[in-house]
Amino acid sequence: MQMHDAAEPLLRVRGLRRLYGRRVAIDEVSFDLWPGEVLAVVGESGSGKTTLLHSIAGHHAPDAGSVSFNAREHGHVDLYSMPEGRRRALARTDLGFVHQNAADGLRMNVSAGANVVERLMSLGQHNYGNLRAQAAEWLERVEIDPLRMDDTPLTFSGGMRQRLQIARNLITLPRLMFLDEPTSGLDVSVQARLLDLLRQLTRQLGLAAVLVTHDLAVARLLAHRMIVMQKGRVVESGLTDQVLDDPEHAYSQLLVSSVLPT
Amino acid sequence: MSSPVLQIENLGKRFTLHHQQRAQLPVLDDVNLSVRAGECVVIDGASGAGKSTLLKLVYANYRPTSGRVVLYPGTSQELDLAKAPERTLLAARRDVIGYVSQFLRAIPRVPALDVVAEPLMEGSTGGEAAAAAREEAGRWLERLRIPSRLWQLPPATFSGGEQQRVNIARSMIKPRPILLLDEPTASLDAANSRTVVELVHEARERGAAIVGVFHDPEIAAAVATRRVAVSQFGRNA
Numbered sequence: 001m002q003m004h005d006a007a008e009p010l011l012r013v014r015g016l017r018r019l020y021g022r023r024v025a026i027d028e029v030s031f032d033l034w035p036g037e038v039l040a041v042v043g044e045s046g047s048g049k050t051t052l053l054h055s056i057a058g059h060h061a062p063d064a065g066s067v068s069f070n071a072r073e074h075g076h077v078d079l080y081s082m083p084e085g086r087r088r089a090l091a092r093t094d095l096g097f098v099h100q101n102a103a104d105g106l107r108m109n110v111s112a113g114a115n116v117v118e119r120l121m122s123l124g125q126h127n128y129g130n131l132r133a134q135a136a137e138w139l140e141r142v143e144i145d146p147l148r149m150d151d152t153p154l155t156f157s158g159g160m161r162q163r164l165q166i167a168r169n170l171i172t173l174p175r176l177m178f179l180d181e182p183t184s185g186l187d188v189s190v191q192a193r194l195l196d197l198l199r200q201l202t203r204q205l206g207l208a209a210v211l212v213t214h215d216l217a218v219a220r221l222l223a224h225r226m227i228v229m230q231k232g233r234v235v236e237s238g239l240t241d242q243v244l245d246d247p248e249h250a251y252s253q254l255l256v257s258s259v260l261p262t
Numbered sequence: 263m264s265s266p267v268l269q270i271e272n273l274g275k276r277f278t279l280h281h282q283q284r285a286q287l288p289v290l291d292d293v294n295l296s297v298r299a300g301e302c303v304v305i306d307g308a309s310g311a312g313k314s315t316l317l318k319l320v321y322a323n324y325r326p327t328s329g330r331v332v333l334y335p336g337t338s339q340e341l342d343l344a345k346a347p348e349r350t351l352l353a354a355r356r357d358v359i360g361y362v363s364q365f366l367r368a369i370p371r372v373p374a375l376d377v378v379a380e381p382l383m384e385g386s387t388g389g390e391a392a393a394a395a396r397e398e399a400g401r402w403l404e405r406l407r408i409p410s411r412l413w414q415l416p417p418a419t420f421s422g423g424e425q426q427r428v429n430i431a432r433s434m435i436k437p438r439p440i441l442l443l444d445e446p447t448a449s450l451d452a453a454n455s456r457t458v459v460e461l462v463h464e465a466r467e468r469g470a471a472i473v474g475v476f477h478d479p480e481i482a483a484a485v486a487t488r489r490v491a492v493s494q495f496g497r498n499a
Contacts, residue, residue: 034349192370199369203384221369225348239322239348246324250280257281 006035008070010176010208011056016065018055025051026232029065035175038202038209040223040240042216042255048232049212050100050180056210057097057178058087069094069176092119096169100181102161105168106153112139112164113149119172138167142197159190163197170201177202177209183218195221216256220244228252266296266335267471268320268440273329275315289315293329293495295473299439302462302472304482307492313475316492317442320473321361322351333358333440356384360438362446366429368418374428375399375413381436402431406457422449434461441465443474447481459484 009032016029026048041049054060056067058079067079099105113135136146142163153161183191226243228236236249247253277287289312297303305313318324322343331343382395406427417428447455462485476482
């Protein structure tokens with residue numbers, strides 16, 4: 001069956017390990033992510049989910065293992081063996097990162113519009129009219145009234161800040177997004193709106209994403225595949241509905257039955 | 263006769279409940295079944311006998327404990343779903359296997375028309391493809407008697423029967439070679455049940471290989487070209 005379009009994964013993670021002092025935060029984590037796939041990473045607090053996300057996003061070098069990204073014109077490149085400047089350029093164009101706490105991913109004291117176009121300016125675009133037009137377009141796409149363009153995110157609600165973070169990342173049409181608990185701390189109705197938006201955008205733009213969440217309903221809605229982490233290791237992986245409907249590992253069964261170990 | 267499209271070989275499923283003293287629940291054992299293009303195989307058996315489990319194994323929603331689920335056996339396209347990588351399973355669901363479940367899993371804020379059109383839009387871009395997909399979705403909704411005033415509303419607020427009809431339209435709109443039906447008429451009235459019977463006939467006539475479970479014996483009799491009892495599988499649970 002000729003079923004695949006891409007010949008190579010977008011992201012290749014092999015044998016990843018990261019230590020905090022002598023404590024093992026993550027160990028022996030390996031997976032491939034293909035273009036357009038959304039992968040959920042689930043597990044209780046302290047299981048290593050966020051550490052994994054920062055390691056594969058190029059923020060913290062691992063103590064062992066490798067992360068390679070299929071860059072547009074260069075083929076697969078190891079994120080941590082490339083020069084710092086190139087890694088930063090990659091992070092500003094092909095990658096995106098949405099933080100759990102929007103204040104970590106935004107400049108809170110500059111206007112929403114400036115937040116949205118910052119990546120374009122760092123790439124050398126300086127035409128004021130053009131930048132404003134793009135800011136307005138992306139604010140609209142994430143359902144923020146463009147009339148709010150000159151307000152700072154300090155005046156925005158939690159849900160608006162998360163949407164602003166998303167617009168700020170998507171403006172360069174990245175191919176891979178890292179999402180760290182993007183809906184936690186939001187009201188249920190605001191969550192639904194954000195989830196629907198993320199679902200639409202990942203589909204329309206053919207975006208791949210790694211989504212860290214403790215909310216299995218969020219994972220069910222957004223993710224094609226899932227890995228379950230416990231104590232820094234992947235204990236189970238599969239299609240999202242396989243893991244949720246037919247969990248095989250003892251820890252996954254606990255998670256799915258919502259009887260979280262304390 | 264044509265060669266099988268779907269071949270189930272020595273398939274077994276046993277659930278291990280780690281937090282119930284590792285209790286073992288054997289549900290299916292040594293199931294063998296071949297389905298050809300243009301066939302509709304109805305699975306008979308008592309409630310709890312494993313009929314839905316079998317469909318879920320073929321859809322790769324459950325992972326088999328033993329055995330194989332083979333698409334296009336004996337051809338260059340042969341694929342064992344029990345061993346296929348996740349990405350291949352996703353592609354098989356997109357292009358080869360349709361599955362009508364009993365319930366619609368509602369997606370917040372997406373209008374019914376788009377819920378139905380979505381399988382036709384996957385992998386295609388551009389407004390023209392989307393418009394054609396929505397037009398086709400409208401035809402399915404009309405046929406399944408969903409009033410057009412509901413088309414732009416998300417199905418979360420619809421009645422159970424309306425949701426099930428949206429689900430049928432969404433699952434059948436793309437003419438996939440294999441179709442799995444898990445009690446698709448469970449909450450439908452007589453007129454809509456008859457429509458589903460027609461839709462199943464049409465799918466069979468275009469060459470789909472169909473496996474179904476029906477609670478209503480009349481509907482089962484109306485769609486089946488062959489009937490298989492779960493007990494015939496050699497189940498020893």
